[in-house]
């Protein structure tokens with residue numbers, strides 16, 4: 001008698017047109033059938049639509065890459081930010097629990113106020129200083145209340161080939177402007193959307209699909225590239241690498257002017273210290289997190305190709 005064919009797991013991705021969502025379509029594909037849903041296919045501001053879509057697909061794994069990420073807009077568009085970042089996350093958690101699915105959700109360094117002088121660990125006190133940060137924290141809390149089998153991956157300074165981000169903006173400005181002024185007193189680790197998606201797939205594969213579900217280490221994990229820099233250091237790296245790889249720039253990469261955050265006011269406050277301590281994810285899952293420059297170079301190789 002031939003062996004029965006193994007059941008192919010279904011992995012459902014929301015926000016599949018975002019930076020991370022786009023990369024998840026690739027990284028999750030060796031694990032099973034990926035159902036990639038953009039806003040048109042599953043609008044997270046519509047609770048009934050979320051429930052209908054999840055009950056239709058009955059996924060083994062739900063990866064929520066959708067979010068209201070417009071930090072400055074969120075300051076005035078509060079209701080919509082909470083609908084997507086908090087209410088919808090609670091619904092995803094309820095449906096995941098009912099289906100017995102694993103829920104993977106992303107959160108942010110913006111749940112912290114940035115006043116701490118060392119990198120933030122998962123156990124450090126949260127205190128968001130923006131509507132976006134508050135709404136993302138409410139999403140984390142919604143998951144904790146419903147208590148599905150869930151992983152919350154907090155990340156920072158995300159940049160991917162698909163979507164808008166700081167690295168692409170610096171490249172654009174560096175190509176058109178002789179003088180560039182960038183904030184030098186805000187610190188974090190630029191993290192590639194591809195790295196986030198790859199680590200997500202590694203964890204899902206190791207701990208859930210091919211492991212013992214009962215031993216699965218759920219909870220909050222910090223996921224960011226290794227090392228740290230300021231926005232000014234990040235911009236300098238982008239332009240130096242671009243110049244070395246043939247980009248025609250108007251800005252001298254070594255002459256980007258460093259300014260203070262208070263000289264570049266934005267509607268939403270950002271944490272001065274966005275550094276995340278990644279010891280827990282590295283030790284729990286045996287994940288190697290490369291230096292942030294690797295992710296920037298990988299992104300620029302694609303953008304400049």
Ligand SMILES: NC(=O)c1ccc[n+]([C@@H]2O[C@H](COP(=O)([O-])OP(=O)(O)OC[C@H]3O[C@@H](n4cnc5c(N)ncnc54)[C@H](OP(=O)(O)O)[C@@H]3O)[C@@H](O)[C@H]2O)c1
Pocket residue numbers: 014015016017018019020021038039040042043044045064065066067068069084105106107108109136154155156157158159163164193
């Ligand atoms: N970007 C960062 O620097 C950063 C930093 C820390 C943490 N994070 C977190 O990392 C995760 C992924 O972020 P990202 O950078 O990939 O974000 P992103 O590029 O802005 O993508 C977010 C996606 O969510 C979708 N979306 C927004 N509202 C929606 C709705 N009502 N229904 C369905 N989809 C909706 C967007 O759809 P449209 O394409 O239609 O707009 C977009 O495709 C998020 O949880 C974010 O909070 C991001």
